[in-house]
Amino acid sequence: MASPNALFATLRPGDAPPWLAALLGSARRSSPNGDYFEWDDKQLWLAANGDVANGDVAKAVCTASFPPDIAIEGLHIGMPIAAARGALPELHSPGAVNANLLHGWMPAGRPWGLLLEELEGKIRSISMLVRGALDRRLEEVVRERSDAARIWDAPPAADRWTMIDDPDALLEVWLGSQTTRAPWSNTPAGIYAAYAAWLKAATPDQWHSAARFHNWSYSLGPLFFISRHPACELATALHILYAADLRWVARFGFNPAAVPTHSHATLRLITGICDRIRRDCYARSLAFDPARDFGRNAPRIDLGPGFPAQLEGREPRPVPFDDGYPIAVWEAVGVVYTH
Known part of the structure; x- marks a missing residue:
């Protein structure tokens, strides 16, 4: 049988x-x-x-x-x-x-x-x-x-900040949206407001650290702000692009009708960065090496000549982070660190 x-x-x-x-x-x-x-x-x-x-x-x-x-x-x-x-x-x-x-x-x-x-x-x-x-x-x-x-085409009110191009206006709308509630019940009140203030005052090097240490369980607002800012580095934009799991979205041909709606914000983040890279909107002083940062998880997708496999340049000055936020932000909301 x-x-x-x-x-x-x-x-x-x-x-x-x-x-x-x-x-x-x-x-x-x-x-x-x-x-x-x-x-x-x-x-x-x-x-x-x-x-x-x-x-x-x-x-x-x-x-x-x-x-x-x-x-x-x-x-x-x-x-x-x-x-x-x-x-x-x-x-x-x-x-x-x-x-x-x-x-x-x-x-x-x-x-x-x-x-x-x-x-x-x-x-x-x-x-x-x-x-x-x-x-x-x-x-x-x-x-x-x-x-x-x-x-x-018409996202819910809580996600409409993703359609704003101006980074400062985007950050303000994001801050006031319902998606900016504290991610965990024990997160100090005011963490998002403190982070938004830090982002506005930060340098491109500090934004790069923010992209590297972003906790993807939290809201994407900070990454939208960084990637849409005219002073953002190409290395930072590429890091966000790789960390956003480009391969997964590419499976759907970057088509919003095919991508599940719960991932529309991620798709909008990715397509916005891709568009800005093609239009050469980013500064090019920082180094980027996907093999170093992502290892075998680095997506192998040919997006054209405007998307370099890696970048030569200087290393950014690091900023201490903890659980997706700068130490300075944690301290601003009352968390005590011993240095």
Whole structure:
């Protein structure tokens, strides 16, 4: 008898092969949405509206840990999406959900289709769904993509500061927005106001330290201010660009309709920096070496000749930081440091 995974690869929604009931066994799990079945450390699971063993398979999902040597309709986990398009020319891409690109395949005359989840250009999961469920899922993706485009053009009030080009005006609006609440309950009151005052008085070298030691769990307002200031260094802008996970946004083609809405501020930060680099808006006196600062995590994306791999120049004068804020800011809100 073939391995369970090889058998499951032949299963299609609506099927009731004789081997299926024998394999269900203790694989049944329960959830608020009904029962489902799970095998081999979540490599594959089945969902049903009723009795899976009698052919009521509504959805079968091969996850990222499913064996890559087992093919489903000529596709396998880890397969490049470009190769998948060659195997299934009808494959189309309605958009992105939960940071992963989705691709749908609905062959004519069949009661089921495929939904592929893409991560970094390769198939991450393969879902087989009955046609009605697949149609609804693809419609949801298209609707979410339309909503994302609308929100990009008219962001919520709390995020409208991201659309302001003037750095001082941006900082003032950011400071008054609801996104500037203290990040943790034990953070001293006034931390953002103190940091905004520090940023306005800081030098480009100090801004570089602020970019290097920014805590990405906090608001992006300081990075917007720095990157949009006419005195900002190219090395500082590049550091922000690399730290913002450029590869992840590039997966969506920098398209706000495809990028999840919770990442729109990051996308606006990245595209703003890219635009300013192309227009040669940044000073060039500081050194930048992504291998030193980011190691193997440095994104390898060719954005054109205006985006140097590294910069020769002087090293900035360092500024002491703690948890994303300058020591001077912590002291301004009453935190005592012993030097």
